[in-house]
Amino acid sequence: MQQRSFSIFLGIIIRSFFQFLAFGLILFEFSPSLWAQKHGNVWYFGKNAGIDFSSGSPQVLFDGVIDNFEGVASISDYNGNLLFYTDGMTIYNRTHQPMVNGTGLNGHPSSTQSGVIVPLPNNDTRYIVFTVDYAYSDGDLYYSVVDMTQAGGMGAVVTKNIFLQSNSTEKISAVRHLNHIDVWVVIHERESNEFKSYLVTSSGVSSTVKSSFAGQIINNGVQGCLKFSTDGRYLGMATYHERRVEVFNFNPGTGDVSFHSVYSFPDATYGVEFSGDSHFLYASVSYDLKQIYQINLQLKTRTLIASTGMAPGCLQMGPDGKIYVARYNRPDVVSRYLGVINNPNEEGTACNYVDESLYLGATRGSLMGLPTFIQSYFVPAITLNGTNSCLEDTVHFSANLFGNLQQNHDWVLWNFGDPLSTDNTSDILSPQHRFSAPGNYTVTFKISSAGSELEASVEVEIYPMPQTTLPDTLKLCEGGDATLFAGESGFNYLWNNGLTSPAINVSIPGKYWVRKTSEFGCLASDTANVVTIPGPEIDLPGSYTICPDSLLIVSAGNDQFEYLWNDMLTSSTRTITDPGTYFVKKTDTFGCHSEHRFSVDYFYVPDLFIGADTMLCSPEGIDLSASGFATYRWQDGTNVSVYHVDNPGIYSLVALTADQCSATDSVEVFMCCEFSMKIPNVFTPNYDGVNDTFKPVLHDAGRYKMTIANRWGAILFETNDPEEGWDGYFLNERCPAGVYFVVFDIERCTREGRFTFVKTYGSVTLLY
Structure with a gap:
């Protein structure tokens, strides 16, 4: 089954006011505001696209105003209601209008992760918006502060573009501190292997920054995502043009980053995302190959799990535990679908990636980016x-x-x-x-x-279990058949004789069992006992051998029985002309029948071949011969295997095998004809005795004419004598060196011994 x-x-479902979550070996107890897993419920991204996970599965939104090629971020409240979202340059409130003082942020539309939104710990109204610039800039990292008590609850930016550092790549990710209150925000610097870990506490962004040096130096890998695992143990990083993905260990208590493993890929790497159980890391490989790989963090191996129809961009886990994949084609071809990895915790293709899974609408779609979140939102x-x-x-x-x-x-x-x-x-x-x-x-x-x-x-x-309907006992005539029916279609069947249909015909006594399997794999078995009544005797051998083109008359008995042959004849006697397998069904007055099967084969008759049509060119004549037969008879009655021919004509032979099977062949002998013509392509009339004239070399030709003309069609030379050649003169003057055209009118023989005229065109080069 x-x-x-x-x-x-x-x-x-939170059943009491206090909930807990354990990290490592330490148990922490905290209030529902710290267990707010719905902050990542609403996404806006790409070209006016949006989805909402509040119902448990993603519902497409059509009210988003964001139109951004890459990095975006959004945040919802404790109940999953949208607060605001940003493309790194403008913050939009929940009515999709620019927030008060929410324009002019220092992110960039072509930054892989243009920013991330971090709720201020122990504060339900203030949020810090981090922004990073794109590759072809100084890589400035800023943050701004949103106060949701402002503008009638729509929020306002109360502090904007606070400079933190330059030289940041386009990568940023955030995760809860080990205390499950504070938040780490991590970036990677350019032309370096340095990570910077910024800690956000209830006091704001700490001035103390944790530096870690791990992995390889980033030179051309400024683009590409940086992503925490949901449990904060790992940090994955794609380095776009450097075509690799690096995995790091992360200490959520200290902010330290240390090297774990590195993986090379055949094309640029862009998006990364961990499975919910942190066993696997997924990576998108763009642009030309359009692939998604799964990295096994325990075995440190990578496996191709999908080839996508459009280039895969950012990967982001959703509140439903699935990983969503941005799709696009460069430079700016929008995809109307997101791809989805439905079972990220399963190994290999069992993760079940569907390329065109979530339809975003006819006028909205995905490009490279998906929102960046605090990854701790998605811890199950x-x-x-x-x-x-x-x-x-x-x-x-x-x-x-x-x-x-x-x-x-x-x-x-x-x-x-x-x-x-x-x-x-x-x-x-x-x-x-x-x-x-x-x-x-x-x-x-x-x-x-x-x-x-x-x-x-x-x-x-x-x-439900499938039901079967076989009888306990089935009686049938020996040599006859009956139908055992196990049920209706829509199930899988397996009989003990290997058949897989709902019903089978049976003709041999014995026990027959069937296994009936539903579409869900549910299995039932049943058995029937088949007994037989003998049928009438058929006295025929099991095989016959006949000569090709002969007749075989077979009789299966007298006319008091009914007969049915395999070709639907109903007589007791029949005539057979072709080899093959035959059977006859003989039925008595009680309806019982017998069947007999026999084969008809041909005696072996060798191929008879006395030769192809040929010419008689030798005065001694030719011999026609055959072998492999018992006797021979030529057209004139001669009984020999080798026959001598002196004259043209048609000769035929009938040969018999030892089984008196015959074969015939004939051949026609023509008069000899060996016409040939060779035409030189250059001659040199310099009187050195070699190649001084131009003429063909002929064999077995009749009447003949050669005409030579210059390029303007003027005839310079004609002759009917095959032995007369052109010496390169016209009217007693030497013709200039060059190419001249030649026409031959020749009477030649055919293989039938007759003559016909042919015209041949060519050219010859005159040299001195």
């Missing part, structure tokens, strides 16, 4: 595993607990949503359950730790 496994990423607390299964199977469930939930919980409780069963609940982490009836079930998982409860659910479908 085949089962379709899936791992469903689930949002977390729980993922559940279950299987869609058949009714008679036991379903196994498990809960993947992230952080320190695995070791630090008080109790768990599963509810399988199956009240008709006797074991509808379980208090172990990985239970199993056999459902009472087919249908769709919502299986709920609860976990309690430190007085708080988390709840998640997974949908499973239980498929």
Whole structure:
């Protein structure tokens, strides 16, 4: 039985005021405002494109005004409602109007990640907007401050373009500090292997910057994304023109960056994104190859998982746990679709990338960029595993607990949503359950730790078992057949004789079993016992051998029976002329029948070939010969294998094998004709005795004429004598060196011994 496994990423329902998340070996307790996973619910990007994840799956938005080729950022409130978004130069409020004092930021539309928005820790109204310039600038890094209490709750920029440093690449990423309150913002410098980690606390951007030197020096790799894993353990970086992706370890307590691994690619690298479980890093390779790779961080290997129809750009995880892929064609061809990696935690192509997955609208679309977020927004607390299964199977469930939930919980409780069963609940982490009836079930998982409860659910479908309809016993005449019918179409069938149709014809006694499998892999089996009644005897051999073109008369019995041959004849006797396999069905008055199969083959008859049509050119004549037969008879009655020919004519032979099968062949002998003509292409009338005249070399020619003309068509020489050549003179004067045209009118012989006129054109070069 085949089962379709899936791992469903689930949002977390907050059941009490305080929730917790563990990082490493330390358990932290914090308020709902610090567990605000909906800040990344609303995205605006590309050419007026937008999506909203508030319903659990992305819904396309049509109100965005942003039109930006690459980096963008957006932020929503605790409940997932849009606050504002930016292209790095203008901040737009939730009504899609420029925010008060929100223009003139120092980002750039062609910066890979033009900025990121960081909520000020322990403050629900202030946000810091970091911006980075593009490759062909000084690489300035700035930040501005938004106060959402201003402008009637629409927000205003109260501090703008505070300079932090120059020499930044187009890369920026952010993640929660180990204390789950503060935020690290990390950039990489140009012509260096230095990372800068800026810490944002409740006091703002710290003046103390953490520097780390790791990996290779960036020269031409200014473009390309920098991205944290959601758990903050890893940092991935694409270096566009340098065609590599580097992975680093990150310490969220200190901001230190250290080298992990590096991977080379056959084309420019642009987007990077980690799977939710941090086992894999995905990288987009553009532009010419249009590929997406999966990097296994444990094995340190890379695997091509997709070739895309348009160039893949930025990769960004969504609140649903899937990774979304920007698509475009340079210089500015918009894609109406986002690609989606549906199962990022699965290895290889099982990650299920769909190239044209999310339609953005007829007038809106993706370019290179997707929003940059604090990656901690996308940390799942729980993922559940279950299987869609058949009714008679036991379903196994498990809960993947992230952080320190695995070791630090008080109790768990599963509810399988199956009240008709006797074991509808379980208090172990990985239970199993056999459902009472087919249908769709919502299986709920609860976990309690430190007085708080988390709840998640997974949908499973239980498929019905297929039904079979075979009889216990089936009687049929020996040599006859009957139909065993196992059910309707729409299922997969496998019989013990290897057939895969819903019904089979049977003619041999014995037990027949069938396995019937539904489209969901559910399996049922059934068996029928077939017994036979003997049919009438057919007294015929198993094979015949005949000469080609002869007749074979076969009789299967007398006329008191009914007969049916394979070619639908109904007589007891039939005539056969062709080799092959034949069978006859003989039915008695009770309806029982017998079948007999026999073969008809030809005796072997060698090919008879006494030669191709030929010419008689020798006065001694020629011999025609044959071999491989028992006897020979020529057209004049001569019984020899070698026949001598002195005269032209048609000669034929009939040859017999030892089985008295015959073969014939004939040949025509013509009078000899060996016409040939060779025409020189240059001659030199310098009286040295070599090549002083121009004429052809002829054999077996009749009447003859050679005409020579100059380039203007004037005839310079004519002759009917094959032995007379042109000496290069006309009217007793030497003709100038050059190319002259020649026409031959020649009577030549044919292979039939007759003559015909042919005209041949050519040219000759006169040299001195």
